[in-house]
Amino acid sequence: xxxxxxxxxxxxxxxxxxxxxxxxxxxxxxxxxxxxxxxxxxxxxxxxxxxxxxxxxxxxxxxxxxxxxxxxxxxxxxxxxxxxxxxxxxxxxxxxxxxxxxxxxxxxxxxxxxxxxxxxxxxxxxxxxxxxxxxxxxxxxxxxxxxxxxxxxxxxxxxxxxxxxxxxxxxxxxxxxxxxxxxxxxxxxxxxxxxxxxxxxxxxxxxxxxxxxxxxxxxxxxxxxxxxxxxxxxxxxxxxxxxxxxxxxxxxxxx
Amino acid sequence: xxxxxxxxxxxxxxxxxxxxxxxxxxxxxxxxxxxxxxxxxxxxxxxxxxxxxxxxxxxxxxxxxxxxxxxxxxxxxxxxxxxxxxxxxxxxxxxxxxxxxxxxxxxxxxxxxxxxxxxxxxxxxxxxxxxxxxxxxxxxxxxxxxxxxxxxxxxxxxxxxxxxxxxxxxxxxxxxxxxxxxxxxxxxxxxxxxxxxxxxxxxxxxxxxxxxxxxxxxxxxxxxxxxxxxxxxxxxxxxxxxxxxxxxxxxxxxxxx
Ligand SMILES: Nc1ncnc2c1ncn2[C@@H]1O[C@H](COP(=O)(O)OP(=O)(O)OP(=O)(O)O)[C@@H](O)[C@H]1O
Ligand SMILES: [Mg+2]
Numbered sequence: 001x002x003x004x005x006x007x008x009x010x011x012x013x014x015x016x017x018x019x020x021x022x023x024x025x026x027x028x029x030x031x032x033x034x035x036x037x038x039x040x041x042x043x044x045x046x047x048x049x050x051x052x053x054x055x056x057x058x059x060x061x062x063x064x065x066x067x068x069x070x071x072x073x074x075x076x077x078x079x080x081x082x083x084x085x086x087x088x089x090x091x092x093x094x095x096x097x098x099x100x101x102x103x104x105x106x107x108x109x110x111x112x113x114x115x116x117x118x119x120x121x122x123x124x125x126x127x128x129x130x131x132x133x134x135x136x137x138x139x140x141x142x143x144x145x146x147x148x149x150x151x152x153x154x155x156x157x158x159x160x161x162x163x164x165x166x167x168x169x170x171x172x173x174x175x176x177x178x179x180x181x182x183x184x185x186x187x188x189x190x191x192x193x194x195x196x197x198x199x200x201x202x203x204x205x206x207x208x209x210x211x212x213x214x215x216x217x218x219x220x221x222x223x224x225x226x227x228x229x230x231x232x233x234x235x236x237x238x239x240x241x242x243x244x245x246x247x248x249x250x251x252x253x254x255x
Numbered sequence: 256x257x258x259x260x261x262x263x264x265x266x267x268x269x270x271x272x273x274x275x276x277x278x279x280x281x282x283x284x285x286x287x288x289x290x291x292x293x294x295x296x297x298x299x300x301x302x303x304x305x306x307x308x309x310x311x312x313x314x315x316x317x318x319x320x321x322x323x324x325x326x327x328x329x330x331x332x333x334x335x336x337x338x339x340x341x342x343x344x345x346x347x348x349x350x351x352x353x354x355x356x357x358x359x360x361x362x363x364x365x366x367x368x369x370x371x372x373x374x375x376x377x378x379x380x381x382x383x384x385x386x387x388x389x390x391x392x393x394x395x396x397x398x399x400x401x402x403x404x405x406x407x408x409x410x411x412x413x414x415x416x417x418x419x420x421x422x423x424x425x426x427x428x429x430x431x432x433x434x435x436x437x438x439x440x441x442x443x444x445x446x447x448x449x450x451x452x453x454x455x456x457x458x459x460x461x462x463x464x465x466x467x468x469x470x471x472x473x474x475x476x477x478x479x480x481x482x483x484x485x486x487x488x489x490x491x492x493x494x495x496x497x498x499x500x501x502x503x504x505x506x507x508x509x510x511x512x
Binding site (some may be wrong): 051054055056058073074076078080082083090099100102103131133143151197225254 | 277398401403404405406407408409410418419422423425427497498499500
């Protein structure tokens with residue numbers, strides 16, 4: 001049994017796909033309410049780790065714990081944001097956002113107001129009745145974020161959620177995410193390719209090596225919150241970024 | 256303007272046909288001029304003989320379509336959802352499909368008699384396959400990420416089916432329905448050829464027997480109008496149901512009648 005203040009505990013986690021070892025004995029603990037970013041080169045097993053935490057896939061070896069019990073399948077109080085928006089084309093934006101409500105039978109009428117508030121918060125007010133293919137990529141991803149938040153999960157697993165957005169929208173979304181997190185104190189595991197994004201958002205940045213994925217470094221980032229975008233121009237920020245870059249380069253990662 | 260030119264071309268072709276038939280003095284029992292076909296249409300409708308037989312053939316087609324489409328949909332769903340079902344049944348279904356089903360029509364008549372039932376069953380047999388393959392393809396094509404999303408919400412398999420797989424398969428299912436509708440018409444006509452007391456197929460045969468070629472042409476004309484109308488109905492329903500995917504084509508997986 002892992003100690004209680006650790007919301008997520010991963011021990012000796014290994015995942016193989018046939019001959020390919022995606023994750024190799026990964027150990028990681030995440031405290032309740034933390035915002036942890038995972039960076040690593042493409043193909044190092046970040047999505048695999050997230051899928052295991054989401055209960056979508058069992059590990060080959062080792063174990064993953066959540067809130068004191070072993071992860072054996074999907075759970076209701078987890079919100080997942082994937083690399084792509086994954087909206088349903090036949091559902092309007094509002095209905096897409098209400099998908100978790102429909103699946104978990106939380107009561108549409110009760111949740112509609114919540115959905116509208118969240119949509120307003122991410123700037124999608126007025127688009128409730130639009131179909132996904134009438135939205136830009138960035139708007140779709142924002143709808144996907146709202147969908148992950150609607151059932152108020154205690155854990156958010158985000159797999160490069162803003163990877164497909166332009167730099168400006170992406171920064172806005174980072175600020176927005178920080179605001180949501182400060183307001184609601186969820187535990188967030190945030191996978192990204194962007195070192196800057198990781199340092200800006202996270203309490204802790206976990207650096208992974210190329211395949212087979214291992215954790216090669218962990219940094220605590222303690223800029224005061226809420227962090228303004230200008231924190232990126234400070235020297236301390238640069239120090240963190242270059243330390244992570246060095247780690248990634250030393251292990252043969254890109255960027 | 257383009258629509259006008261299209262009409263003009265049709266009129267020109269009809270004119271050419273009329274002129275050729277008259278100038279070359281082609282006998283009416285080989286190729287009647289369009290004017291004779293027009294007269295045949297008029298006579299047939301005035302005597303009420305067309306209306307009665309159109310009604311019968313359309314009823315056979317429609318019931319056959321409902322029978323074949325629902326069977327195709329259910330079998331397709333079972334094959335798409337159950338590995339075991341697929342393993343045991345799919346080879347049989349494929350073998351059955353490899354056989355030209357119109358060749359079954361004489362047997363069907365022997366088994367089910369000369370009236371409505373045999374026509375409905377034959378139409379159903381001919382049209383169930385396109386629906387089945389399109390249902391299978393549509394249900395199978397569900398996006399992996401969407402399935403992951405549903406699973407991450409702890410959705411049950413039934414929820415994944417009703418909320419994701421089935422709506423996602425609708426464009427493909429409607430493509431199958433469009434083919435099935437036309438196939439049902441073919442199946443009904445073939446069964447009428449083989450043995451029936453009424454219907455447009457019977458009409459064609461009796462006209463053929465009495466060398467009323469103009470009459471046969473007029474029935475063919477009616478059949479193509481029926482085909483267009485039936486297809487139009489399915490397309491119209493598709494537009495309303497599959498509102499998010501309005502370039503619906505490109506899904507069709509065929510098969511042969
Ligand atoms: N379903 C699968 N079948 C076989 N191999 C897989 C599968 N999914 C992932 N892999 C392999 O596992 C490794 C890790 O994949 P994963 O998707 O976790 O990487 P990632 O870190 O998320 O990469 P990216 O940053 O490009 O998204 C990859 O090398 C990939 O080849
Ligand atoms: Mg990935």
